[in-house]
Amino acid sequence: MGTIGELGEFGLIGRLTRGLPRGPQVELGPGDDAAVVAAPDGRVVATADLLAEGRHFRRDWSGPYDIGRKAAAQNLADVVAMGARPTALLVGLAVPTGLETAWAEELYRGLSDECALTGASIVGGDVVAAERITIAVTALGDLAGRPPLLRSGARPGDLVAVRGDLGLSSAGLALLLDGASAPAELIEAHRRPRPPYAAGEEARRAGATALLDVSDGLLQDLGHIAAASGVRVDVRSRQVPVPRILGSAPDALRHALTGGEDHSFAGTFPRDADLPPSWTVIGTVTEEAPRAPGVTVDGRPHGPGGWDHFRR
Amino acid sequence: MGTIGELGEFGLIGRLTRGLPRGPQVELGPGDDAAVVAAPDGRVVATADLLAEGRHFRRDWSGPYDIGRKAAAQNLADVVAMGARPTALLVGLAVPTGLETAWAEELYRGLSDECALTGASIVGGDVVAAERITIAVTALGDLAGRPPLLRSGARPGDLVAVRGDLGLSSAGLALLLDGASAPAELIEAHRRPRPPYAAGEEARRAGATALLDVSDGLLQDLGHIAAASGVRVDVRSRQVPVPRILGSAPDALRHALTGGEDHSFAGTFPRDADLPPSWTVIGTVTEEAPRAPGVTVDGRPHGPGGWDHFRR
Numbered sequence: 001m002g003t004i005g006e007l008g009e010f011g012l013i014g015r016l017t018r019g020l021p022r023g024p025q026v027e028l029g030p031g032d033d034a035a036v037v038a039a040p041d042g043r044v045v046a047t048a049d050l051l052a053e054g055r056h057f058r059r060d061w062s063g064p065y066d067i068g069r070k071a072a073a074q075n076l077a078d079v080v081a082m083g084a085r086p087t088a089l090l091v092g093l094a095v096p097t098g099l100e101t102a103w104a105e106e107l108y109r110g111l112s113d114e115c116a117l118t119g120a121s122i123v124g125g126d127v128v129a130a131e132r133i134t135i136a137v138t139a140l141g142d143l144a145g146r147p148p149l150l151r152s153g154a155r156p157g158d159l160v161a162v163r164g165d166l167g168l169s170s171a172g173l174a175l176l177l178d179g180a181s182a183p184a185e186l187i188e189a190h191r192r193p194r195p196p197y198a199a200g201e202e203a204r205r206a207g208a209t210a211l212l213d214v215s216d217g218l219l220q221d222l223g224h225i226a227a228a229s230g231v232r233v234d235v236r237s238r239q240v241p242v243p244r245i246l247g248s249a250p251d252a253l254r255h256a257l258t259g260g261e262d263h264s265f266a267g268t269f270p271r272d273a274d275l276p277p278s279w280t281v282i283g284t285v286t287e288e289a290p291r292a293p294g295v296t297v298d299g300r301p302h303g304p305g306g307w308d309h310f311r312r
Numbered sequence: 313m314g315t316i317g318e319l320g321e322f323g324l325i326g327r328l329t330r331g332l333p334r335g336p337q338v339e340l341g342p343g344d345d346a347a348v349v350a351a352p353d354g355r356v357v358a359t360a361d362l363l364a365e366g367r368h369f370r371r372d373w374s375g376p377y378d379i380g381r382k383a384a385a386q387n388l389a390d391v392v393a394m395g396a397r398p399t400a401l402l403v404g405l406a407v408p409t410g411l412e413t414a415w416a417e418e419l420y421r422g423l424s425d426e427c428a429l430t431g432a433s434i435v436g437g438d439v440v441a442a443e444r445i446t447i448a449v450t451a452l453g454d455l456a457g458r459p460p461l462l463r464s465g466a467r468p469g470d471l472v473a474v475r476g477d478l479g480l481s482s483a484g485l486a487l488l489l490d491g492a493s494a495p496a497e498l499i500e501a502h503r504r505p506r507p508p509y510a511a512g513e514e515a516r517r518a519g520a521t522a523l524l525d526v527s528d529g530l531l532q533d534l535g536h537i538a539a540a541s542g543v544r545v546d547v548r549s550r551q552v553p554v555p556r557i558l559g560s561a562p563d564a565l566r567h568a569l570t571g572g573e574d575h576s577f578a579g580t581f582p583r584d585a586d587l588p589p590s591w592t593v594i595g596t597v598t599e600e601a602p603r604a605p606g607v608t609v610d611g612r613p614h615g616p617g618g619w620d621h622f623r624r
Contacts, residue, residue: 033391034393124358
């Protein structure tokens with residue numbers, strides 16, 4: 001197959017973008033100065049993330065296909081967390097020239113397969129040479145005439161509920177750091193998160209007042225809702241759906257409360273909301289109290305947690 | 313001021329995005345899972361580029377403000393080259409934790425000032441820790457109900473014309489590589505390209521059949537039009553507007569024909585087009601010939617040139 005350096009920038013872009021599936025929302029795909037994507041709502045939802053080798057993934061821990069799935073998932077989840085339907089992905093790829101072309105092709109296959117779960121298409125991007133791999137993903141989405149689901153809409157009296165796995169990715173990372181290779185389910189969850197993309201539509205139908213995807217850890221992300229909404233969120237630890245596979249681990253609840261990168265969804269809902277069974281109520285929204293923490297667990301402040309890429 | 317590591321990821325994002333100017337097209341700016349930007353046309357134009365330290369810029373050659381201007385310019389020029397109006401920029405920033413916060417703030421000031429030339433606003437992004445600096449920029453734009461100006465619309469009989477500087481950035485880079493510091497105008501042109509953003513609207517009004525921004529070198533980029541349109545482009549070297557400041561350099565014409573990163577605009581127009589005086593006709597479009605090069609200079613094939621980030 002050869003290396004990326006042998007193929008050259010335009011050769012690689014051509015190979016990566018050739019034959020990509022293209023949904024009906026793509027008016028113009030890769031190959032011109034820019035892509036053109038339908039935005040029938042008259043607004044476009046847009047979010048961008050960077051994944052850096054050694055920080056967000058390690059090549060000895062994850063194959064390119066899984067890295068592609070994860071890179072797409074974290075951006076698609078952000079679009080879904082706005083209550084929008086993902087339409088398009090743009091991918092910037094910085095790679096060493098000595099990298100096998102097949103590595104980049106597998107990455108793209110992962111990106112594309114994850115997109116397919118949501119109806120989005122890869123419409124463009126860029127490839128440059130660099131010493132270490134960096135993947136820059138931008139996701140676009142459409143609101144279909146409805147208001148975005150913000151972090152700022154939570155109101156005292158609302159319920160707090162979650163949808164999706166909590167703590168699996170974090171527990172899997174802990175295993176990898178320990179050099180362990182089992183349970184495979186946890187390691188797989190770290191390599192390839194599985195955001196429950198239906199959550200956005202479900203939350204909207206249930207009248208969500210705020211929604212986000214859990215990327216930095218449940219408590220930290222609920223803190224974003226608390227701060228943006230000017231409320232306090234209290235989580236009842238016994239209601240947190242700790243995945244059964246974590247049940248025996250001493251750190252099970254900690255992983256569920258503070259583990260990032262599962263890309264589950266957390267939201268707030270009116271007290272009388274008719275939540276589907278896939279959602280679990282884990283707490284309540286109350287009035288903001290001066291100088292009190294935005295998020296409490298069983299009424300008490302919790303220690304630092306979550307995920308800050310610069311501090312950890 | 314302190315370093316980025318001291319401030320942390322969320323602290324830095326907050327500082328960088330605080331007080332950013334926000335145009336009326338921005339329904340929701342940074343701070344939620346995603347931004348919401350008006351797309352009144354019902355379609356959105358989207359393009360993404362990566363700039364890697366050591367490859368696209370050097371910190372000993374360029375300050376953060378100029379790097380920001382350049383990073384924004386190359387993406388905004390891509391949107392303008394589609395005949396669209398830039399609306400928004402998303403910025404992913406990978407930076408070492410030891411970097412001064414002020415460096416990132418100056419970068420953002422450059423990004424924001426360049427956006428202001430086109431009416432676009434910075435609406436979101438991401439900051440991560442990495443060993444070397446990588447800047448990922450996505451630009452969005454609106455077509456205002458008009459068809460995009462593609463690379464594929466050139467027809468035999470069309471004129472080829474350019475708008476903007478050719479070769480200045482490339483000549484400036486050559487000076488920097490030689491350790492020279494003058495002429496300052498050339499070095500400045502390399503540090504901070506000045507795309508003539510009005511070119512998109514001018515080209516549209518003059519009935520352009522194809523348009524792109526010159527990022528990889530005039531001949532190489534005209535080759536993209538030739539390939540996409542299935543035509544041949546012949547450039548008449550004596551008509552190429554070699555900037556006067558390059559006039560005495562032996563490589564003047566080479567810089568103008570093959571130098572990248574000025575982000576001027578090149579397009580094709582019907583023979584009877586009424587081009588504004590800011591445009592210069594430099595050649596003609598003819599029928600594609602089997603096995604002949606897509607671009608010729610004075611009727612003859614030209615050697616390899618342009619800019620391929622992996623091969624240079």
